[in-house]
Amino acid sequence: MHETAALRRLLIVDPCDDCHRLLPGLESAGWDVHSCSLDLALEHRCDLGLLRLQESHLRHPDAVKDMIKRSNTEWIAVLNAEQLRMQNVGDFVCEWFFDFHTLPFDVSRVLVTLGRAFGMARLRGKGTAPINDQEHELLGDSRPILELRKLLGKLAPTESPVLIRGESGTGKELVARTLHRQSQRCEMPFIAINCGAIPEHLIQSELFGHEKGAFTGAHQRKVGRIEAAHGGTLFLDEIGDLPLELQANLLRFLQEKHIERVGGSQPIPVDVRVLAATHVDLEKAIEQGRFREDLYYRLNVLQVVTAPLRDRHGDLSMLANHFSHFYSLETGRRPRSFSDHALAAMGRHNWPGNVRELANRVRRGLVLAEGRQIEAQDLGLHVMEQEEQPLGTLEDYKHRAERQALCDVLVRHSNNMSIAAKVLGVSRPTFYRLLHKHQIR
Ligand SMILES: Nc1ncnc2c1ncn2[C@@H]1O[C@H](COP(=O)(O)OP(=O)(O)OP(=O)(O)O)[C@@H](O)[C@H]1O
Ligand SMILES: [Mg+2]
CATH class of the missing domain: 1.10.8.60 (Helicase, Ruva Protein; domain 3)
Structure with missing residues (x-):
């Protein structure tokens, strides 16, 4: 009995007071409950997630989508009735969540939904281990795909940055993973960052990490994603969405090959191969002053274009x-x-x-x-x-x-x-x- 309870881990993201009031009922029904903020959700292993959708999530849904995509878990949305009536919210919730609950909670209904979602997650092999990326291969035998595979075979062993361009859904991330898998760094980490999905005020510390006490709320030292990729490959997805200020910091890192954590004073050497992807026209972004030309040349040493279907x-x-x-x-x-x-x-x-x-x-x-x-x-x-x-x-x-x-x-x-x-x-x-x-x- 105890063993089963320990396996049913529920993560509540951005909980509100109503969520806290649910806790005793959930725990007595055998759920091991943890909670955290959206930006830390991927650091917790869980079998199921409950996300209290806030206005900010609805205004910038990309951060939520990115987290759900990467979490490999079923998610249940919690929102109030007015939010559900807002334009596009219904579609967003239906597309990305297993189910939803409006406030105030009906505890017995919540328990039924959690049970169903847990069963479904199990059935889909979700919530247990992350998806095995080895299974995802670039499929196809059309000429563009044959040429792409040949090109990747040549580019993978080099240490050069690669800029991957192509429309949405054409396999840019798959290309990045393939380059990593076929490189000498394949045993080391592959760290992907979606530059468009991280809230602007968090990107600096997300990329570079921070020292304890660097700012209000920095209770612990945090290793940034760049440092986490040491020895491996850093994949900067949607690079065109990186704010200008961060572009300058990234450029400095690419030139000097070391980082400084926010609030830190020691340069830390980091060895990564950088891959970047974009579906926007970076040349136009440069003309409009939204993307740094010097960063563009740093990243665009080799280029791969994924063909639309x-x-x-x-x-x-x-x-x-x-x-x-x-x-x-x-x-x-x-x-x-x-x-x-x-x-x-x-x-x-x-x-x-x-x-x-x-x-x-x-x-x-x-x-x-x-x-x-x-x-x-x-x-x-x-x-x-x-x-x-x-x-x-x-x-x-x-x-x-x-x-x-x-x-x-x-x-x-x-x-x-x-x-x-x-x-x-x-x-x-x-x-x-x-x-x-x-x-x-
Ligand atoms: N050639 C392919 N063979 C098999 N699966 C593919 C292929 N191309 C894309 N996919 C699959 O399609 C989905 C979308 O691919 P991916 O996330 O790599 O695209 P993307 O270009 O990064 O899209 P976006 O710009 O929206 O982030 C993934 O599930 C991926 O595994
Ligand atoms: Mg992508």
Whole structure:
């Protein structure tokens, strides 16, 4: 009995008075409860989290999203009824949380939700150990992915900084992890920092650490993320969001290779390889005075660009099947294949959220699918009616039809170009020429 109780660890983030009043009930139901502020949440191991959403979290939800993404735990939101009525809050809560409770608490309901969330976290293998990143590989056999893999093989062993650019969800973090895994530093830490997700007043101490007593609330010495990466790789995600003042400090560190903790006077030598990623146009940010040119040149020694999914439709079916298998383990549903309509709808879709969008749609599809296969509706994709298509010239129609044919055939036969060409009734060279013309591969 005691053992089971010790396993059910609940973390309450940014608790309010109502949360404190819950404690006796939770503890007598066997929960081992700890609490902390949002910025320290990832330092606690827990099986389940309860987050008291404050106005500041709702105004800057990226910090919450980042924490949830990295925590590998189910989260329950606590908010008051007015907050729930605020614009976009409902969508945010539904997307990122297992469930929510409004204040004041109904203790017995909270206990039921915690039990369900705990069961679900267990089922998904969450809350026990962090996700094994080794499992996540850069998949795909389209030309951009083959070229990317080749390039990473060359860049990984070097010590140079690499700037990773690409739209959201195209695999920038995956590229950074791959570079680390294939480098000589692979046995040492890989530390990722999302520069856009840490509240501005905390970034300095988050990156550089602080000494005890450096400022009000600094009760203990804290090792910063840069120092924690010593010997390994430091991944500065969304570098374009780093405030200018911190850009100067980061540049100094990159030049001098040592840091000073906030409130400290001793320089501490730190050896890291720096990788940075951005989905914003840094050149434009430089023009507008939002990004330092000297820092840009320091980080942009080597560059990797991740291609959007719409330019490599040939990878769609492989990735979709991969996610169907992956999420079947997580959701406990059997992996399903995709119906012809679903494949056609995927081929037509523009994928603004790239691979992350595909992964989310497949996960949703797997959960919703009632039949033998996943249908377009299960993926939340629209089966387009003829009359909804925008009108255009005859040339536009021909162009669209040609592109559609290529996408459709690639979704089915991405691993055999000869068959794909044959199905369309063209020679292999013509097929490749058309792929090139439509920038599909
Ligand atoms: N080629 C790929 N093969 C397998 N999984 C991929 C691939 N590209 C991306 N993913 C998966 O898609 C998701 C999004 O990738 P990632 O977080 O690396 O993208 P990102 O470019 O950093 O996005 P953002 O700009 O939104 O942070 C992750 O789950 C990642 O594992
Ligand atoms: Mg990212």
